[in-house]
Amino acid sequence: MRRNSYLPVPGELVKVVEETPNIKTFRIVPEEEFSFQAGQFIELTVPGVGEAPFTPSSSPFEKEFLEVTVMKVGRVTTTLHALEPGVKLGIRGPFGKPYPLDVFANKDVVIVGGGVGLAPLRALFLTLMEEKEKYKKIIFCCGAKTPEDFIYKESILDKWHKEFSDKVCFRITVDQADEKWKGNVGLVTTTLDGVNEEISDFDKSVAVVCGPPVMMKFTTFKLLEIGYKPESIYLSMEKNMSCGLGKCGHCMMGPYYVCKDGPVFPYSKLKNMPKIWD
Ligand SMILES: Cc1cc2nc3c(=O)[nH]c(=O)nc-3n(C[C@H](O)[C@H](O)[C@H](O)COP(=O)(O)OP(=O)(O)OC[C@H]3O[C@@H](n4cnc5c(N)ncnc54)[C@H](O)[C@@H]3O)c2cc1C
Ligand code: FES
Structure with a gap:
């Protein structure tokens, strides 16, 4: 049965690696089977705070866990950086197109x-x-x-x-x-x-x-x-996102929904658009 894309899969944070003073890698063990392909992204729910998009950094061949590497920039990421193993998180997705x-x-x-x-x-x-x-x-x-x-x-x-x-x-x-x-x-x-x-x-x-x-x-x-x-x-390409499903329009870039048509794009599709580097 196909999962409801709006419902997060629960997962336990089992390991945190401090990569640099403001970047950490979080290892999460999903409670249900969860797979992705390189380049796709997930929406990670931090309970009580909200969700934010991240591209998994672990190997898609690894089926026991997935990892995300996150820079601390604002509300969700600052709360995430303060978490210790044992906490429950939520994962939606995977969304978008992988590397071809x-x-x-x-x-x-x-x-x-x-x-x-x-x-x-x-x-x-x-x-x-x-x-x-x-x-x-x-x-x-x-x-x-x-x-x-x-x-x-x-x-x-x-x-x-x-x-x-x-x-x-x-x-x-x-x-x-x-x-x-x-x-x-x-x-x-x-x-x-x-x-x-x-x-x-x-x-x-x-x-x-x-x-x-x-x-x-x-x-x-x-x-x-x-x-x-x-x-x-x-x-x-990274754009502010909400639904991750091509429905809300938050991530529009020219004619494309970054969440659905991207986030990976060949430059040929972007080169004539203004402000792609902003
Ligand atoms: C497809 C995709 C994949 C991403 N993968 C990663 C990843 O692997 N690792 C990682 O560290 N970050 C990644 N990001 C960026 C990450 O989603 C944002 O840093 C995060 O949403 C910020 O949430 P916040 O609540 O902590 O910050 P907020 O409190 O929302 O904002 C703080 C600051 O971050 C900026 N910001 C907010 N949302 C985004 C956004 N979606 N993209 C860029 N800047 C933003 C705001 O302009 C503001 O200056 C990805 C973004 C997208 C769209
Ligand atoms: S995030 Fe809603 S349309 Fe892309």
């Missing part, structure tokens, strides 16, 4: 993420790693303001390099180094320098970008400059 993995198959995939924008990209990356043979080269570009500001530090700075070095080229940067940092220093767009030499055919390559609006804007421009076509650049 059928389009990515047999292509090089360049992933570019910054800040909390790495959340949906972690779900995407872990999905690609489950079926590595389906994709060609994978280049994962990650940026943070400082080494301390990386979310998923252990994975991005160490674990994934050991586990996936046969398939993935990591390009990591920080805007500002500390005394321990030995890697690249520069904005995340600098990780794309020379990527064009590694891509043999731009018709057989896609780029996926998620991060703060200004980062997505300059990364998209750089990808266009190095040879990507607008239809091969996939962006995750």
Whole structure:
């Protein structure tokens, strides 16, 4: 039987990981079977406060729990950040369209993420790693303001390099180094320098970008400059949402409902719209 999309599935918060001073990852065990695909989002209910949209950051192949990585910005997220394991939450969804993995198959995939924008990209990356043979080269570009500001530090700075070095080229940067940092220093767009030499055919390559609006804007421009076509650049758009179902109109962007037609869009669908980076 199809679940009522307005009714949240109860779930228990079982683990909280402090990623940075204002970003935490929350592991939730749903009381009913709950699955999603990378790029889709959920509405998370914090009882007594309200709900807010988040893209799960855990692997969609993980069936026991799901994780969301959340930056503290306002009412719902501040309450969520104060919660301890044991609390009951609610999950609605999944909503929206996932990353089109059928389009990515047999292509090089360049992933570019910054800040909390790495959340949906972690779900995407872990999905690609489950079926590595389906994709060609994978280049994962990650940026943070400082080494301390990386979310998923252990994975991005160490674990994934050991586990996936046969398939993935990591390009990591920080805007500002500390005394321990030995890697690249520069904005995340600098990780794309020379990527064009590694891509043999731009018709057989896609780029996926998620991060703060200004980062997505300059990364998209750089990808266009190095040879990507607008239809091969996939962006995750965030708009204020309410129903998540294409009914209330809160999330309209030009002719699209971000909750239903997105949140993942190829840049070709957005490029002529005003204020997409606001
Ligand atoms: C599809 C989608 C996926 C998202 N995934 C994530 C994620 O994985 N991790 C994460 O940390 N955040 C994510 N967000 C943003 C997150 O939904 C907002 O930060 C959250 O709704 C803020 O709720 P609040 O009650 O704490 O803030 P509020 O008290 O409502 O507002 C505080 C501030 O946040 C801004 N804000 C409020 N709602 C949104 C919104 N929906 N998008 C952008 N800014 C907003 C307001 O302009 C205000 O400045 C996502 C948003 C969308 C639409
Ligand atoms: S959130 Fe209601 S139409 Fe998109």
